Amino acid sequence: MSRFQDIFLDIESDILNQQYKAGELLPSENQLSKKYNVSRETIRKALGLLLESGYISKKQGKGSIVLDVKRFNFPISGLTSYKELQDSQNISSETILVKNEIITIPEHIADFLKVSTDTEVHCIIRARKVDGEVVILDKDYLFTSVIPDVPDSEARHSLYHYIENKLNLIIGFARKEFIVEPATQEDRELMTLHNDTHVVVTRSEVHLEDATLFQYTESRHRLDKFRFVEFARRRGPVNYT
Amino acid sequence: MSRFQDIFLDIESDILNQQYKAGELLPSENQLSKKYNVSRETIRKALGLLLESGYISKKQGKGSIVLDVKRFNFPISGLTSYKELQDSQNISSETILVKNEIITIPEHIADFLKVSTDTEVHCIIRARKVDGEVVILDKDYLFTSVIPDVPDSEARHSLYHYIENKLNLIIGFARKEFIVEPATQEDRELMTLHNDTHVVVTRSEVHLEDATLFQYTESRHRLDKFRFVEFARRRGPVNYT
DNA sequence: CCGGATTTGTACGTATGTATG
DNA sequence: CCATACATACGTACAAATCCG
Numbered sequence: 001m002s003r004f005q006d007i008f009l010d011i012e013s014d015i016l017n018q019q020y021k022a023g024e025l026l027p028s029e030n031q032l033s034k035k036y037n038v039s040r041e042t043i044r045k046a047l048g049l050l051l052e053s054g055y056i057s058k059k060q061g062k063g064s065i066v067l068d069v070k071r072f073n074f075p076i077s078g079l080t081s082y083k084e085l086q087d088s089q090n091i092s093s094e095t096i097l098v099k100n101e102i103i104t105i106p107e108h109i110a111d112f113l114k115v116s117t118d119t120e121v122h123c124i125i126r127a128r129k130v131d132g133e134v135v136i137l138d139k140d141y142l143f144t145s146v147i148p149d150v151p152d153s154e155a156r157h158s159l160y161h162y163i164e165n166k167l168n169l170i171i172g173f174a175r176k177e178f179i180v181e182p183a184t185q186e187d188r189e190l191m192t193l194h195n196d197t198h199v200v201v202t203r204s205e206v207h208l209e210d211a212t213l214f215q216y217t218e219s220r221h222r223l224d225k226f227r228f229v230e231f232a233r234r235r236g237p238v239n240y241t
Numbered sequence: 242m243s244r245f246q247d248i249f250l251d252i253e254s255d256i257l258n259q260q261y262k263a264g265e266l267l268p269s270e271n272q273l274s275k276k277y278n279v280s281r282e283t284i285r286k287a288l289g290l291l292l293e294s295g296y297i298s299k300k301q302g303k304g305s306i307v308l309d310v311k312r313f314n315f316p317i318s319g320l321t322s323y324k325e326l327q328d329s330q331n332i333s334s335e336t337i338l339v340k341n342e343i344i345t346i347p348e349h350i351a352d353f354l355k356v357s358t359d360t361e362v363h364c365i366i367r368a369r370k371v372d373g374e375v376v377i378l379d380k381d382y383l384f385t386s387v388i389p390d391v392p393d394s395e396a397r398h399s400l401y402h403y404i405e406n407k408l409n410l411i412i413g414f415a416r417k418e419f420i421v422e423p424a425t426q427e428d429r430e431l432m433t434l435h436n437d438t439h440v441v442v443t444r445s446e447v448h449l450e451d452a453t454l455f456q457y458t459e460s461r462h463r464l465d466k467f468r469f470v471e472f473a474r475r476r477g478p479v480n481y482t
Numbered sequence: 483c484c485g486g487a488t489t490t491g492t493a494c495g496t497a498t499g500t501a502t503g
Numbered sequence: 504c505c506a507t508a509c510a511t512a513c514g515t516a517c518a519a520a521t522c523c524g
Binding site for chain 3: 506522
Binding site: 065223 | 295303308411412414415416417418421438450451464465467468471472474
C-alpha cells in the first residue's frame with residue numbers, strides 16, 4: 001500500500017474517532033507533512049482522497065474543513081455490489097441462486113451492448129431475500145470469453161469477489177443507468193411484489209481496466225426497498241455533451 | 242484558468258473530434274509533456290480530469306486508453322441543475338414559477354436538516370413542462386441568512402446561475418438521495434400524472450465550499466420521465482461505514 | 483485599507499518503483 | 504533482460520486566497 005493511502009486511512013480513522021471534529025480545520029498541509037515525515041505532495045494526495053470520499057472540504061487560503069461524516073457519508077455510489085453493500089450495512093439477508101447456465105446472449109442485450117448476437121455468456125439470476133421477502137432480482141450476464149467458468153458456490157457468494165480475488169481481474173469502470181419500469185411477469189413470479197405495478201431497474205455495463213466489456217447487469221428492485229445516495233462535488237456548470 | 246485545465250479541455254476536444262479514437266492509446270505522458278511544454282505532473286493532472294470524466298482509462302505500464310465517449314459520457318451525475326441539463330441536452334421545455342416567497346422552514350425539513358424550526362427560507366416551487374405536460378416539480382428552500390433575495394426573474398431562469406454568477410458564492414458539495422414515494426395530493430394537482438401512484442423523489446442538501454448549508458431541494462419526477470445515468474470507477478471493495 | 487503571515491493551488495524537475503510487452 | 508509507460512515520492516518556487524493586526 002502506498003504512503004498516501006496509509007495516511008488517508010489514518011486521517012480517516014481520526015475523523016471517524018472524532019480526533020478531528022466536524023466543523024474544525026485539519027492541521028495545515030505543512031504541519032501534516034511534518035507529522036507524517038512526508039513531502040507536502042504526498043499529504044495533498046491523501047487529502048485528495050478524503051475530499052473525494054466526502055470527509056473534508058478544502059478552501060484556498062483557509063484550510064481543510066472536516067465534514068459531518070454521520071450526515072454525509074452513506075454513499076451507495078460507485079461500483080458497489082450487493083454483497084459488499086450488505087456487509088457494510090449489516091443487513092441480514094439470503095441469496096437464492098435461481099439460474100446459472102451458459103447461453104447465447106439475448107438479442108435485446110446484444111443490441112444494447114452493440115456486440116455480436118452469437119456471443120456466449122453465463123446467465124446468472126439471483127433473488128435477494130430480506131425479512132422473508134424477495135425484494136431484489138439480480139440478472140448478470142458474464143462473457144465466457146473473459147470469464148470461462150462460474151461455480152455455483154461463487155455465484156451464491158459474490159461475483160465481484162470471485163472476479164477480483166480468485167481470477168485476479170481488475171474491474172475498471174461501468175456505465176450505470178437507473179429507471180423505473182413496469183413489472184414483468186418474471187418479476188411477479190420471482191419477487192414478492194404485493195400490488196406494485198413498477199420496479200426500479202438499474203442496468204450497468206462493466207469493463208475491465210483495459211476497457212474490455214465483460215459483464216452486463218440488470219438489478220430489479222421493489223420500489224419501497226430502493227434507495228440511492230450519493231455525495232457529489234460541484235465542478236462548475238455542466239459540460240457533458 | 243490553470244494550465245492543466247487548459248490541457249484537459251484541449252485533449253477532451255481532441256477525443257470528441259476523434260483526433261484520438263476510441264480504443265487507441267493516448268500519447269505517453271512524456272510525449273504529451275513535450276507537446277505542451279509542461280512537466281509530466283501537469284499532464285498527469287490533466288489526465289486525472291479525463292479519467293474522472295470518463296474519457297480515458299489508465300493502466301500502469303501500458304498507457305491511457307481512449308473510451309467510447311458516445312457510449313459512456315452521459316453522466317447526469319454530480320451537482321447538475323435542471324436548467325443545465327436542459328441546455329446540455331437541447332430539450333425544449335418551459336418552467337412555471339408556482340411559488341416564490343419567504344416562510345419559516347417546514348418542520349419535517351428542519352428535522353431532516355437538523356436546523357432550528359424558526360429558520361427563514363425562500364420557498365420556491367417550479368413546475369417543469371415538457372411537450373405540454375408537467376413532468377417535474379422542483380421545490381427549493383434557500384436559507385435567507387445566506388441568500389437574502391431571490392427575484393422571480395432569476396427563479397424562472399436558473400438558481401445555480403444566480404447563486405454562482407450573480408452572488409458569486411461557490412457551491413461546494415451536496416448529499417443527494419433518490420427514492421420512490423407515493424404521489425401526494427400536491428403532486429396530483431401540479432403535475433400531469435395520469436394514473437401513476439408513485440413519483441421518483443430526489444432530495445439534496447447543498448453546501449457552500451466552507452461547508453455552510455444553504456439549500457434543501459426536493460425534485461419530484463414522473464416515473465416515466467426519470468432517468469439517472471452515472472459513470473462509476475471501481476475503487477476496491479467498499480469501505481463506507 | 484494596507485501589509486505580512488499563513489494556507490492552499492499550481493508548476494517544475496528529479497529520482498525510484500512497478501507493470502507491460 | 505530490457506525498454507517503455509505509468510505510479511509514487513521528495514523538494515523547491517511562486518501564485519492566490521484568507522486572516523489578522
